[in-house]
Amino acid sequence: MTAMSTAITRQIVLDTETTGMNQIGAHYEGHKIIEIGAVEVINRRLTGNNFHVYLKPDRLVDPEAFGVHGIADEFSAG
Secondary structure, eight states: OOOOOOOOOOEEEEEEEOOOOSSSTTTTTTTTTTEEEEEEETEEEEEEEEEEOOOOOOOOOOHHHHHHEEEEEHHHHH
């Protein structure tokens, strides 16, 4: 019989969205983060603790990026 572990595993899962990504060269050079989200997970279960923020970029969102995340220039300019 094996002993059950009582260790608590805490993880923070992050997600970001950006104004786009370059096809050539440094992938994100010149692009900005426009959204950050995070959730807390303890022992592989969501705790309900979360974080979310939109950031105002100093550039327009590429059409390809809009197709991925749906965040329009008008929304993020605000």
